[in-house]
Amino acid sequence: MIKQAEISGWRQARRRSARDAIVEAAWALAREEGLAGLSLRELARQAGISPPTVYAYFDSKNAIYDAMFGAAATQFADRMAEPYQCEDPSELLVAAAMRFAEFCTSDLERYQLLFQRCVPGFEPSPQSYAPALRALAGARDVLALNGITDTRHVNLWTALITGLVSQQVANDPHGDRWTGLIEESVAMFLTHCQRAEGRRPVPAALPPEGALS
Amino acid sequence: MIKQAEISGWRQARRRSARDAIVEAAWALAREEGLAGLSLRELARQAGISPPTVYAYFDSKNAIYDAMFGAAATQFADRMAEPYQCEDPSELLVAAAMRFAEFCTSDLERYQLLFQRCVPGFEPSPQSYAPALRALAGARDVLALNGITDTRHVNLWTALITGLVSQQVANDPHGDRWTGLIEESVAMFLTHCQRAEGRRPVPAALPPEGALS
DNA sequence: GTCTATATCCAGATAGAC
DNA sequence: GTCTATCTGGATATAGAC
Numbered sequence: 003m004i005k006q007a008e009i010s011g012w013r014q015a016r017r018r019s020a021r022d023a024i025v026e027a028a029w030a031l032a033r034e035e036g037l038a039g040l041s042l043r044e045l046a047r048q049a050g051i052s053p054p055t056v057y058a059y060f061d062s063k064n065a066i067y068d069a070m071f072g073a074a075a076t077q078f079a080d081r082m083a084e085p086y087q088c089e090d091p092s093e094l095l096v097a098a099a100m101r102f103a104e105f106c107t108s109d110l111e112r113y114q115l116l117f118q119r120c121v122p123g124f125e126p127s128p129q130s131y132a133p134a135l136r137a138l139a140g141a142r143d144v145l146a147l148n149g150i151t152d153t154r155h156v157n158l159w160t161a162l163i164t165g166l167v168s169q170q171v172a173n174d175p176h177g178d179r180w181t182g183l184i185e186e187s188v189a190m191f192l193t194h195c196q197r198a199e200g201r202r203p204v205p206a207a208l209p210p211e212g213a214l215s
Numbered sequence: 216m217i218k219q220a221e222i223s224g225w226r227q228a229r230r231r232s233a234r235d236a237i238v239e240a241a242w243a244l245a246r247e248e249g250l251a252g253l254s255l256r257e258l259a260r261q262a263g264i265s266p267p268t269v270y271a272y273f274d275s276k277n278a279i280y281d282a283m284f285g286a287a288a289t290q291f292a293d294r295m296a297e298p299y300q301c302e303d304p305s306e307l308l309v310a311a312a313m314r315f316a317e318f319c320t321s322d323l324e325r326y327q328l329l330f331q332r333c334v335p336g337f338e339p340s341p342q343s344y345a346p347a348l349r350a351l352a353g354a355r356d357v358l359a360l361n362g363i364t365d366t367r368h369v370n371l372w373t374a375l376i377t378g379l380v381s382q383q384v385a386n387d388p389h390g391d392r393w394t395g396l397i398e399e400s401v402a403m404f405l406t407h408c409q410r411a412e413g414r415r416p417v418p419a420a421l422p423p424e425g426a427l428s
Numbered sequence: 429g430t431c432t433a434t435a436t437c438c439a440g441a442t443a444g445a446c
Numbered sequence: 447g448t449c450t451a452t453c454t455g456g457a458t459a460t461a462g463a464c
Contacts, residue, residue, distance in 0.1 A: 254440090255440065256438085266440090267442075267443095275441085276439095
């Protein structure tokens with residue numbers, strides 16, 4: 003015999019997978035037409051449903067953007083958290099920066115939504131943003147492994163790496179005019195910060211994950 | 216007696232000033248409603264004309280964006296070219312970076328149009344873009360004064376400074392969490408590049424202004 | 429939940445008189 | 447050059463039958 007709770011579970015799973023299918027179609031469409039050109043009519047057409055049906059799953063267009071953001075942020079956090087082959091802290095920092103750059107340049111629309119924030123009235127909800135905070139915490143950990151804990155230096159790190167990537171994406175989307183500078187940039191950064199922070203030893207335990215931003 | 220050429224000159228001047236007035240109104244509106252929210256109806260209303268009259272001066276909405284871009288790019292080049300109070304090359308570099316940051320953070324919409332490029336179907340025409348190239352050439356000159364001529368280092372410079380500014384604008388628009396790092400960043404950059412380029416003496420004559428990009 | 433049909437609104441752009 | 451009036455087409459979102 004089938005219990006009520008199980009039926010409810012099925013329903014929820016079905017509903018979630020239908021939502022996922024719509025989000026998937028939305029991403030496919032956004033990659034073709036650009037993020038701003040996402041229309042609910044086209045989205046419904048590609049997803050094989052009628053336009054009003056979209057509203058059975060999402061309250062508004064921005065709710066769709068939010069789900070797209072959440073999916074992208076999860077991909078981001080997962081990708082950055084995958085194991086690294088190297089062990090030397092400075093190599094780890096280079097590898098993380100390169101992975102970040104590769105993640106960004108491999109899907110420009112995703113990069114735009116996640117990091118550029120140029121969809122008119124849209125801002126991600128805290129839930130959708132949460133995975134991105136995970137990834138940022140990971141970056142802090144890698145910096146800490148290199149003896150870098152000063153907030154100023156963490157900020158400098160984000161500026162340096164996002165600066166390289168944004169120049170790359172904007173001015174040479176399929177080349178490596180800026181991403182090819184990552185290794186040198188990291189060396190410059192490490193030399194500067196480790197000198198400034200007095201080549202502190204790596205702390206035995208990683209710092210707690212408070213105050214991310 | 217009035218010559219035909221003078222009348223024609225008047226006409227052109229009148230036309231240009233009418234165009235300028237529309238562009239001015241467009242900027243005022245964009246600062247209120249956001250760049251993407253610029254509508255021709257509202258623009259006409261604020262400029263004191265009817266919507267179709269806009270088309271007597273601009274072929275399309277993108278032509279208006281282009282004129283807005285041109286005006287902003289001119290402001291940018293002019294501001295960056297104003298005389299500096301300091302003479303030491305490294306101080307000059309810091310001053311230029313700070314001036315750039317101040318220019319960007321003092322008008323976020325202008326920054327968005329000039330450097331973020333997130334208006335859907337719009338790309339600036341070469342004419343409108345030209346002043347920005349002038350400013351970039353100026354940056355190269357200041358770098359050259361510091362003995363930095365390697366293209367890689369010029370690219371690193373643009374990435375570093377735009378990275379600081381873009382983080383500032385995106386995450387702390389009215390504070391100085393990243394712009395406050397400019398002085399330290401420039402020191403880091405100079406130490407690195409001058410070491411790498413072997414503390415070359417400043418060339419007697421500035422390099423020619425070819426191959427900007 | 430899904431559909432057809434439609435409401436409502438606003439955009440950019442044009443026609444043609446004056 | 448400027449206007450009134452309008453075209454054309456797009457958008458998000460809703461009503462109500464099934």
